[in-house]
Amino acid sequence: MNETLHSPDHHPYSLDEPHVEHPGYGTFIKVWAALVVLTFCLVGLSHVSQSYAVWGLLTLTPLKAGLVFYYFMHLKYEGSLFKIVILVTLGTLLIFFALLFSDVAFH
Amino acid sequence: MSGHVHRDDLGSRLGMWLFLVTEIVLFGGLFIGYSYMRYKYPAEFHHGGAELNATLGVTNTLVLLTSSLTVVLAIVAIQRAEKKRALAFLGTTLALGLTFLVIKSFEWGAKFHHGLYPNSPHLATLPPGEQVFFGLYFTMTGLHGVHVVVGLAVLSVMFWWVATDRVRQDRYIHLENSGLYWHLVDVIWIFLLPLFYLAA
Amino acid sequence: MSTQASTAQPSYLVDTGARKGLLAWLTTTDHKRIGLLYLYSMITFFFVGVGIGFVMRLVQLTTFQKLITAQTYNALFTVHGVIMIFLFVVPGLPAIFGNFFLPILIGAKDVSFPRLNLASWYFFMAGAILAVLSLFTGGGAPDTGWTFYAPFSLKTGTNVSLAVFAAFVLGFSSMLTGINFITTIHRLRAPGMKFFRMPLMCWALYSTAWIQLLATPIVAITLLLVILERFFGIGIFDPSKGGDPLLYQHLFWIYSHPAVYIMILPAMGAISEIIPTFTKRPIFGYKAIAFSSMSIAGVGSLVWAHHMFTSGMSGMALMIFSLLTMVVAVPSAIKVFNWVSTLYKGSIDFEPPLLFALTFIFLFCIGGLTGVMQGALAINVHIHDTYFIVGHFHYVMFGGTGMALFAALLYWFPKMWGKMYSKKAIYVSWFPMFIGFNMLYFGMMILGMMGMPRRYYVHLPQFHTMHVVATVGSWLLVLGLIIFFATLLYGILKGPKAEDNPWGGVTLEWTIPSPPPLENFEVIPTITRGPYHFDQQEKA
Numbered sequence: 001m002n003e004t005l006h007s008p009d010h011h012p013y014s015l016d017e018p019h020v021e022h023p024g025y026g027t028f029i030k031v032w033a034a035l036v037v038l039t040f041c042l043v044g045l046s047h048v049s050q051s052y053a054v055w056g057l058l059t060l061t062p063l064k065a066g067l068v069f070y071y072f073m074h075l076k077y078e079g080s081l082f083k084i085v086i087l088v089t090l091g092t093l094l095i096f097f098a099l100l101f102s103d104v105a106f107h
Numbered sequence: 108m109s110g111h112v113h114r115d116d117l118g119s120r121l122g123m124w125l126f127l128v129t130e131i132v133l134f135g136g137l138f139i140g141y142s143y144m145r146y147k148y149p150a151e152f153h154h155g156g157a158e159l160n161a162t163l164g165v166t167n168t169l170v171l172l173t174s175s176l177t178v179v180l181a182i183v184a185i186q187r188a189e190k191k192r193a194l195a196f197l198g199t200t201l202a203l204g205l206t207f208l209v210i211k212s213f214e215w216g217a218k219f220h221h222g223l224y225p226n227s228p229h230l231a232t233l234p235p236g237e238q239v240f241f242g243l244y245f246t247m248t249g250l251h252g253v254h255v256v257v258g259l260a261v262l263s264v265m266f267w268w269v270a271t272d273r274v275r276q277d278r279y280i281h282l283e284n285s286g287l288y289w290h291l292v293d294v295i296w297i298f299l300l301p302l303f304y305l306a307a
Numbered sequence: 308m309s310t311q312a313s314t315a316q317p318s319y320l321v322d323t324g325a326r327k328g329l330l331a332w333l334t335t336t337d338h339k340r341i342g343l344l345y346l347y348s349m350i351t352f353f354f355v356g357v358g359i360g361f362v363m364r365l366v367q368l369t370t371f372q373k374l375i376t377a378q379t380y381n382a383l384f385t386v387h388g389v390i391m392i393f394l395f396v397v398p399g400l401p402a403i404f405g406n407f408f409l410p411i412l413i414g415a416k417d418v419s420f421p422r423l424n425l426a427s428w429y430f431f432m433a434g435a436i437l438a439v440l441s442l443f444t445g446g447g448a449p450d451t452g453w454t455f456y457a458p459f460s461l462k463t464g465t466n467v468s469l470a471v472f473a474a475f476v477l478g479f480s481s482m483l484t485g486i487n488f489i490t491t492i493h494r495l496r497a498p499g500m501k502f503f504r505m506p507l508m509c510w511a512l513y514s515t516a517w518i519q520l521l522a523t524p525i526v527a528i529t530l531l532l533v534i535l536e537r538f539f540g541i542g543i544f545d546p547s548k549g550g551d552p553l554l555y556q557h558l559f560w561i562y563s564h565p566a567v568y569i570m571i572l573p574a575m576g577a578i579s580e581i582i583p584t585f586t587k588r589p590i591f592g593y594k595a596i597a598f599s600s601m602s603i604a605g606v607g608s609l610v611w612a613h614h615m616f617t618s619g620m621s622g623m624a625l626m627i628f629s630l631l632t633m634v635v636a637v638p639s640a641i642k643v644f645n646w647v648s649t650l651y652k653g654s655i656d657f658e659p660p661l662l663f664a665l666t667f668i669f670l671f672c673i674g675g676l677t678g679v680m681q682g683a684l685a686i687n688v689h690i691h692d693t694y695f696i697v698g699h700f701h702y703v704m705f706g707g708t709g710m711a712l713f714a715a716l717l718y719w720f721p722k723m724w725g726k727m728y729s730k731k732a733i734y735v736s737w738f739p740m741f742i743g744f745n746m747l748y749f750g751m752m753i754l755g756m757m758g759m760p761r762r763y764y765v766h767l768p769q770f771h772t773m774h775v776v777a778t779v780g781s782w783l784l785v786l787g788l789i790i791f792f793a794t795l796l797y798g799i800l801k802g803p804k805a806e807d808n809p810w811g812g813v814t815l816e817w818t819i820p821s822p823p824p825l826e827n828f829e830v831i832p833t834i835t836r837g838p839y840h841f842d843q844q845e846k847a
Contacts, residue, residue: 022186032176039168039300043161046305050153057301065294072179072290074283081493082124089128092521092608093135099609099627100139100557104146106621118419118494125486125520133524136558140532140543143554151549226540235549242541242548246532 023077031071038064116280123284127291130254134295137247141302144239151236156303158223159244163214164304167207168296174203175293178262178286181269188276190269197266200289204259211252215245244303251299254292261285316824318725323825336421339823342407343723344428349403350792352394352435357785359387364747364781367774370766377764381450382465384762386442388453389470393477394435396708397566400573401519402431402484404715405512407723409488411816412506414497414834416826419490427483434477441469452762454563457544457555461536468537471530478523478530481569485519488512497815499834503594506814506838510597511576514604518565518572522608526562529555556618560611568607570704571671572600574711575642578664581718582646584812585661586653589839592645599638606635616687625684632682639675643668658810659733663714666741670706674699677752692762695755698748706744713791720795721805725822728798736790743783750777814838 038060045056070076075083145152181196222229223241230238265285268274274282317323319339322331332340363383366373373380406424410417418424442448445466451459455474460467492513496505533555535541542548544555583590590596612620612628620628646668655661677699681687690696721727754773759766766774808817819827836843 022183025180025183028176028179028183032172035172036169039165039172042301042305043165046161046301053301053305057305061298061301064297068175068290068294068297072175072293073287078120082121085121085124085128088517089131089521093132093139095609096135096525096561097139097142099612099624100143100561101146102627103553103557103612103620103624104143106623115419115494118490121493122420122423122486122490125489126482128520129482129486129524132521133528136525136528136561140554140558143551143557144543144549147551148549225535225542231548235547237549238542239549242543242550245539246535246541246543250531 023071028071031067035064035067038067114278114280119280119284120287123287127287130291134247134250134298137243137250138298138302141243141247144236144243148236148239151234152240155237155240155244156305159304160214160217161304163210164300167210168300170203170207170210171293171296174200174207175290177203178289182279182283182286185269185274185276185279185282190272190275193269194266197262197269201259201262201266204255204262207255208252208259211248211255215248247299248303251292251295254295258285258289258292261288316826316829318820318822319825320724320822334425336417336425337825338406338410338417338421338424339723339827341424341428342403342405345398345402345406345431348432348435349395349399352390354792356387356390356395357788359383359390361781361785363387364778366764367766368778370768370771373764378447378450380764381452381762382442382448385449385452385470389438389449389474391704392453392566393474394431394438396570396704398431398477398481398484399570399708399712400577400715401488401512401515401569402427403712404508404577404719405484405488405515405573408719408816409491409509409512410495411819411823411827412509412814413492413495413500414815414828414832415491415495416828416831418487419494420487423483424487427480427487430476430480430483434473434475434480437469437473437476441466441473445469454559455530455533456559457533457536457550457552458546460533461545468534471533475527475530475534478527481519482523482527485516485523488516489520492516497831497834501834503597504834504837507579507590507593507596507600508573508576510600511572511579514600515569515572518569518604518608522562522565522569525558526566529558529562532558553615553618553620556615557612560614561608564611564614565604565608567703568603570708572603574667574708574715575600575639577711577715577718578646578667579642580812580814581660581664581714582649583839583841584718584810584814585656585658585664586650587656587811587841588649588653589837589841590645591648591651592641593837593839595641596645599641602638603635606631606638610635613682613687616684617691629682629684633679636675636679636682643672643675656810659730659737660714660718660810662734662737663710663717666737667707667710667714670702670710670744673749674702674704674706677702690755692760693755694751694759694761697761698751698755701748701751706748716795718810719816720798721809722816722821722823724799724802725805725820726798726802727805727809728794728802732790732794736787736794738787739783740787740791743780743785743787746780747777747784748780750774750780813840 042056042060045060046053069086075086177196177199181193181200184190184193184196218224218241224230225242225245230241233241262285265274265282268281319337322328324331326334332344335341335344362375363380366375366380366383375383406418445468446464447466449455449460449463449465449467449470451463451465451467455467455471460471492505492509532541532543536544540548543550544552546552579590579596610628610631612624613632616625616628677695681690681696681699717728717733750773754770754777755761757770757773759770759773805821807819807821809821810817815832816823818832
């Protein structure tokens with residue numbers, strides 16, 4: 001899928017610049033360790049009380065997902081276009097959610 | 108077709124990310140449905156969540172997180188032309204993915220054993236909110252399971268391509284894109300764990 | 308940018324590969340051929356849909372004694388909706404003209420993922436075949452209406468599962484096309500083709516592709532849930548198991564309202580191409596039109612619940628969605644004003660494409676303004692689920708998207724086939740089409756105001772006169788359509804050879820031969836100015 005008929009020269013005026021640096025093994029292993037720790041924090045919170053569990057869900061889970069997106073999925077090393085794409089997607093979902101709850105929450 | 112064939116790796120990655128956008132929104136629809144129902148039936152969801160085996164859920168989280176790590180390490184290995192290492196990492200990912208499915212099937216099996224499956228006579232005796240909880244549980248973990256199977260199939264192809272040098276140091280976009288898919292499967296599970304096993 | 312580039316490359320219509328004939332077409336990865344594959348298949352489905360609509364109008368010629376049973380009538384309006392929406396209006400302009408012209412308009416040789424593009428067409432055809440199969444297999448044609456509302460869609464014995472699965476597959480095709488277009492626009496613009504030098508059609512396709520990406524998955528999962536519900540009884544939409552049919556409506560319309568903008572945005576893009584060419588003026592307010600496309604895509608995704616004003620939502624939601632519905636009219640109006648301003652003091656060349664483009668503006672305004680009416684809560688309660696709604700959305704879908712598709716077809720016809728159609732015959736076809744269209748759909752709006760509910764098999768005697776008027780209108784409309792498409796078909800087969808630039812357009816497609824060569828451009832052009840530079844041309 002990556003072979004395209006293409007104008008032979010450069011890409012003009014795009015938001016995306018090619019990524020150059022390749023991080024090594026160490027970075028990712030550190031991120032993995034952080035993810036494991038966060039998971040156990042989440043489990044710990046869920047044992048404290050229901051409201052702690054919900055707060056853990058609302059804060060730690062997006063943080064974990066963010067780490068996977070940012071490091072494992074190389075978002076850190078991509079141009080701004082990729083970041084905008086993801087932000088637009090999450091923003092859209094958030095707005096769908098909010099508008100739906102304008103119905104549910106006011107019944 | 109003739110003409111100058113140009114490789115556009117960035118374009119390929121962009122295409123893959125856009126595909127992931129559709130996957131995020133697909134599961135996003137389910138998460139919105141979950142919130143809607145949870146808002147409607149908070150007590151029933153709490154009770155339903157208590158019936159799930161959190162230990163298995165957490166174990167599976169660790170399994171998937173580690174499998175995500177090994178995929179990304181395989182990419183590093185390919186970038187450094189360490190083929191054997193890349194194969195070892197990818198093989199670990201495949202094994203961990205299978206482990207996830209095995210644990211998942213034990214978990215589902217236990218639920219079925221207790222008569223907790225959609226349309227079961229036992230489920231029909233539970234309060235409506237709990238029926239919806241288990242409906243969502245089976246739908247969301249099931250759809251996630253389908254994604255795991257697809258991801259494993261794709262990664263097996265990648266394993267083969269690395270072994271046969273179709274994926275190599277100067278041409279590893281396919282492995283990168285497959286990795287992206289696998290990480291997304293991981294991210295979805297990161298959300299499923301607290302929604303069903305911990306905070307419900 | 309040389310104008311009449313003579314080229315050694317053969318036309319894309321000539322088989323150059325190893326495969327010949329039909330096989331060459333079915334395995335092509337050329338965006339132009341894929342565009343034509345979509346065109347031919349969609350026009351076929353369009354006529355099936357027209358045929359069903361025609362029969363439905365015949366049924367309404369009588370008050371109680373009917374040609375067909377009530378169950379068949381239910382199946383007919385369901386299938387008419389499914390075919391027209393999922394197989395014609397939603398994918399129509401992007402799949403046909405987007406595929407054919409997007410790469411050419413931005414100076415590229417093809418889309419980013421040509422093989423994925425062909426795969427999209429196969430998904431489309433698979434979905435179409437499944438949809439047709441659902442009519443004849445299982446418990447008979449689905450009778451739920453195209454919206455598949457729960458809980459009826461969960462309980463009916465007709466073949467809803469297959470029809471819903473067909474829509475799921477069609478959604479997949481739509482998403483893949485969207486991915487392809489966004490990547491193409493980001494990666495394959497010719498040197499110097501900045502975002503604000505792109506023709507407005509590209510902006511329209513770009514915003515459409517974003518809606519396809521962000522909204523289609525929601526309907527995919529919703530339809531999947533309907534299937535799971537029917538097979539396994541998971542209970543999410545089933546009130547007897549604690550589920551909520553309102554959730555179905557929400558999820559369904561989160562996609563299906565933005566889908567309306569998937570239908571209309573590329574239509575607006577095509578009109579924005581046609582108007583400058585036939586007035587020989589740069590378009591008035593280029594950036595305003597470009598941004599209005601993006602804002603329609605954005606705001607249009609936030610108005611879905613105006614389909615549910617009578618479903619029992621909270622008062623808060625009613626007010627929010629009513630307000631947002633009114634707001635979405637603003638960017639649409641911006642476009643209309645800009646088109647009209649472009650016409651002002653232009654050197655107008657009243658060729659067939661412009662005639663249909665103006666028809667679009669007229670009919671779309673009626674459709675759009677009646678839409679604003681329905682956004683008002685009090686009026687909506689009165690006309691909800693009446694023929695007024697049916698009339699309104701036909702003005703937008705057929706009078707809007709349909710007419711724009713015809714206009715685009717007339718505009719780009721000489722480029723696509725290198726032939727010319729008979730302009731006289733097209734003018735002739737316009738009269739019955741236009742008169743019939745308004746008799747039919749304005750008649751429906753009057754019926755709705757009188758109180759005629761939609762989807763009813765029988766009607767009361769007081770509605771009879773208007774029903775007859777509408778049915779006669781449908782005959783005229785079909786007559787016009789037949790003349791129109793017969794003219795085009797004759798043009799493809801026997802028409803005189805067209806010039807490379809018959810309309811005097813200045814966008815990139817008019818700088819290459821008709822029909823375009825295999826790889827579009829001999830040399831990829833370098834762009835130094837905006838797309839509609841008629842003013843600069845005169846000076847030079």
